[in-house]
Amino acid sequence: EPSSPSAAAMSRFVRRLAGIPWRQIAGEASSVGLLMAQGLCAVHVVSEHVLGVAFPRGPSMLPALNMAGDVLLTDKVSPRRGWVGPGDVVLLLSPEDPRKIVAKRVLGMEGDEVTYPVDAGNSDATKTVVVPQGHIWVQGDNIYSSNDSRQFGPVPYGLVKGKMSYRIWPPSRIGSIDSKE
């Protein structure tokens, strides 16, 4: 027999606690958690190995890509299979900072001769290089404002992470990205 009102309230609280179906709640929470984990894994597999989305920013690919606000579909299958060639716009890890992903256009594959303006805007001087084995030469469309192979040299093909060939936003520019040679 409880001796005081607070002890009575305490025992009522404990009884109510015992009445909550803890096991059922734990079971439902873990099955929802498992479903969410499976969903996240599926999203990872698709966006890393099949088709992803990219939001490129910066002036180096004008006029093909806007400075900001574009949303592009990234094909992740093509680079792995080697279906990348001159004229394609690709996503690659920057050779100057691997945490940065940059979008550039491929101008030459291994063995190709690439002629490029050395100092665009200031002089007409050009240089010709042969792309080494396993490497590619990338350049931004906007040669006046692009940090690319003219500065950091040809990059290994293994740095290419995706090929962008289709824009899905803004609505006025939905469609494929032109592939220039």
Next chain:
Amino acid sequence: SLRLHGTEEDCSDRTSSQCIRFRAQFTAFLQCFCTSEVQILPVCSDRIVLIMGARSQLWSIAKMSVTGGVIGVTISDRYVTVVAIKGHSMHPTMTATDSALRGDIVLAEKACLDQYKFSRGDVILFKCPSNHKEVFVKRLIGLPGEWIQLPASSEIIKVPQGHCWVEGDNAARSWDSRSFGPIPLGLINGRVTHIIWPPSKIGRVERKWPEDRIPPF
């Protein structure tokens, strides 16, 4: 077996003719989708138990393997992966033989790829700069921005930003940065942490500095 929850408001009496007609129609409908015979048993007033054949078992095995595969690929991409060593460039730390089962098998972690923060002496996996389909395993000798001494000559070179200098432990049989120069950090696939086969070599792969090299500065 598949359990369907449903309420049969007008089936309070299980033997009523309406109930029987409903069950017959539903059975005929489901029979179109099942290769084996469909039976509906009125177990209780709000449950219908279906007995389906072997086809649904195959389907659940397929579903489980796809789920397992997806989870496995995610773990292997983001957290930890298992790699078999081929090649002798890291002898004696890791050895390879002709058959994959008797060569060393190692565990590589992927958490280091988040910030690309490595330490001198780490053993790393990376894509070959001249062939993106091949993966090499070597020891990291020079970090970005460091000056290192080339072993053969007394030349000193600077490792560019975003790159690293790698060399194999077995200098005589290692094709590494001494031939193809510093590699971009973006080619790195993971860091080797443990050897898990053969049993005699199970243990951590320690960060080690080669004995006769001057540390970089």
